[in-house]
Amino acid sequence: MQLPKMYAGRILSIDLTNGKSEILDTADYAELFLGGRGIAAKLYWDQVPSSAGALEPENRLIFSLGPMAGLPAIGASRWGIFAKSPFPKREHFCYGSLGGYFGAELKSAGYDGLVVHGRAEKPSVLAIEGDAVSVKPAEGLWGKSTVETLAALKRANPGIRALAIGPAGENLVPYATVFADGDSSCSGGMGAVMGSKNLKAVTVKGGRFRLLPADPEALRSIENEIRGYGRGNVKAWGIDFMAHGEKTKKLPCYGCMAKCLRVSYTADNGTSGKFMCQSRFFYMQHAWGYYGTDTDVPFLANRLCDEYGLDTWETQAVIEWLLRCHAEGIISEEESGLPLSKVGSLEFIEDLVRGISRKEGFGAVLAAGADRASEEYGRESRALFRHNDPYDPRYCTNNILLLPFEKREPIQQLHEAGLVLAQWSSRIKGVEGAHISTEVLRGIAEKFWGGEKAADLTTFEGKALAAKSIQDRQIAKECLGLCDWMYPLIDNPKSPDHLGDPSVESRILSAASGKEYREEDLYRAGERVFNLQRAVLLREGHRALLDDVLPEEYHTQALETHVADPECIVPGPGGSVVSMIGVRIDMERYVRLREEYYGLRGWDVKTGLQSAEALAALGLSGEAAELLALGLAVPRARRMPLLRRSALQRGFRRDQRVFLRERDGSAVPG
Ligand code: SF4
Structure with missing residues (x-):
């Protein structure tokens, strides 16, 4: 080449x-x-x-x-x-x-x-x-x-x-x-x-290599087009992920024009550093509870994790599990050596982060992470472990099939439908500038997720194709190193129809490389890489079917609330507004949805194994041969009978059903 x-x-x-x-x-x-x-x-x-x-x-x-x-x-x-x-x-x-x-x-x-x-x-x-x-x-x-x-x-x-x-x-x-x-x-x-x-x-x-785009004019014109979108009304996300005020200033990545929520924060003691997205909320509620007012402590807690090199997402999960165990009398202050009654204070988070990072005392138990620590600590503590996913698939059903095929939170994939839903929900609640109405959401589903059915979140219909579309697009984006904040351009606050443009990424790549890429070329590349990752995971022990599952609690526990929208409203059939509170994912229907997904991927619907035929068509013949030799692929995939496909209707069990209707842009109980 x-x-x-x-x-x-x-x-x-x-x-x-x-x-x-x-x-x-x-x-x-x-x-x-x-x-x-x-x-x-x-x-x-x-x-x-x-x-x-x-x-x-x-x-x-x-x-x-x-x-x-x-x-x-x-x-x-x-x-x-x-x-x-x-x-x-x-x-x-x-x-x-x-x-x-x-x-x-x-x-x-x-x-x-x-x-x-x-x-x-x-x-x-x-x-x-x-x-x-x-x-x-x-x-x-x-x-x-x-x-x-x-x-x-x-x-x-x-x-x-x-x-x-x-x-x-x-x-x-x-x-x-x-x-x-x-x-x-x-x-x-x-x-x-x-x-x-x-x-x-x-x-x-550096200094040895300078990237010269093949068509700088075309790139400039795309840049202007993106600027014209004027995206970034973070208030319409339901939660403001951006830190504001005089203590903050923009901290863009290399050469980026986006003016996004990436900011640095300077605390009163002079400590400064990046403060944005999920880490902005790390320890925030606890600090509020302890001090009763805004303080620098959430930022300092976040900075402490950066300094010790500890993931705030998992540290938060550890704190929540630890506090539940403390409340139930399973873990005491004495046993943990941590000031558990002072959670929210700077002292507590300093002790915790230092202890985990150095594996000192009880920190050695917590260093395993909440999931493993709860297993090692015994049955009672295990029952108190929660996955706590802000992109909960019981709420955003387009996310159901994104979780079982990744070994970590696939955050970029989860953002795609999750942030659209958050903005739709804000619009229903009358948040100023929220532009994603039910009609716009339908347009997005048509243009980005394979069809209008993906805009009704109360059924499983269209969710397999939506998951495949999201995975292929997002993985192609990660191959290109394009930022999750800017891409894909799903919506456009300024255009009359508010719909974005899925071709932007391929046009950027064409202008930079001088080689013509179409939108479908990128999706094909995303599909190839997703299949390669599947091959990698199978080869190292992931079990098709058995491990292609959601955390059990999504099947057994009813949705109670959601951090971005306590009412958990979603678009339902015929323009209705439906609360998902009380929803659990029905296992039998999940299995049928997964079969449909296997079929769309060209995998064997009965075993979930990839077919050598489909892998070869993606240019992965060598990988196919190795998987076949290991018994981890089939020569040809079996498909799902047509009749079974039409049975994919409702996908939930409900303990409670609350319907809301859209009226004058606000949500009211129906
Ligand atoms: S838009 Fe993305 S690449 Fe640009 S500054 Fe923000 S996080 Fe960095």
Whole structure:
């Protein structure tokens, strides 16, 4: 393949055991897998044996950039870290996504990606400056926080970009993060994998490669088009994910024009750092409960996690489980050594984060994560574990099939329908500027999710096709390194019909590369990478059917409320507004929905295994042959009988049904 000029053309691979490096040719991967998540999945398939342990030297830590990393303005410099992860339970392929500056700098240094394997004998720093690659001792850095480490490295070598792990990664806490320049943090257990390689930090200095788009004029015109959308009314999401006020200022990723909710916050004690999205709400309610007013404590709690290199999402789950156990008398202050009666205080969160990160005392139990700790701690505590998903599939039914096929919260996929639903709900409740009406939502379902049926969230009809459409589009986006805040352009607040444009991503790629890509080319690439990931997971022990399931509580426990909308209203049949409170997902109907989904994917509907025929059509013949030899694929897939398909009507059991009707833009009990 003639590689478009937007690629640097090289992927650096380094063995930390002996310090030797080699160059892989990006052209061997780019045509089928584009970049980012796609190239990473292929490298993983080729290089990580299924027998490798997540914390063993054979595991690979893969840093993978989108092909347009380094392109200013367009939000194309997102990137990811991929590896076999120790989190949350069984070891498996996983990933985390980052913004900031490191990805663009690695590209500027002349690389499309970096593969790290082996294990350094002593704590080390990997330094990359063009062709000069060295593994140096991490003198005096082991034990330091991420922020201190980056500052020390930059003092010693001004002009570099860097990433590091904190004490949590060093101590192999399964939900340890990697923290990168520009305050970007990566979850998915990647910090623990980096720690297992004795790799404290990676530094990079660019200047060797400059991305020149093939058609800068066309790109500028698309940029203006995106600016014209004027998206970003975060108030219409139901929850304001953006920190406001004089303590905040914008903190954009490399060259981005979006003016999104990425801000830095400066506390009264002078500590400053990124504060946005989910992490903005971390510890917030507890701090409110303890101090009774707005304080800097939620930000400081969030910053503490960044410094120790700990995932706030999982730390929140640990806190909630711990407090339930405390309330039920299962875990005491004395036993835990934590000031549980002072939850919400700075003192509590400092003790907790330090204890987990260093695996000290009870922190060693909590370091396993809420799910595992609740299992290890006995039956009573297990009953108090909750998944607590803000994109609960009992509420947003387009999300039902997004969860069973990923080993972590697939946040970008969940956002697609979840944020549209949140904006629709705001419109029903009369929030100013909320523009997604029931009619607009129907248009979105037609244009993005395979048909109008995906706009009625009270049935399972159309939900299998919606899930497939969302997965293929979002994974293609992650291959391109395009930002989740900006893409896909689903809705348009300023146009008369308020509908967005699904062709923007392919037009950007065409303008940057000089090669013509159609919208369907990207979906096909997304489908290929999704299937490759399925092959990876099956090869390393994921069981089709048995593991293609939702957490049990979604089938057994009725929906009580939702963080963004306590009434849990959704669009129902014929323009009705329906509350999903009381809903559970009926297992039998879930199984039928999953069969329909297997069929749409070209997988065998009876076993959930991929067919060699469909894999070969996606360009994955080698993978198909290996899966067949392992008994993990079928030569040809069996399809679902037509009659069964029409039986996919309602998908829920309800303990209670509350109907609401739309009247004058507000919701009233009907
Ligand atoms: S939109 Fe925000 S999060 Fe996305 S790349 Fe731009 S600055 Fe970063």
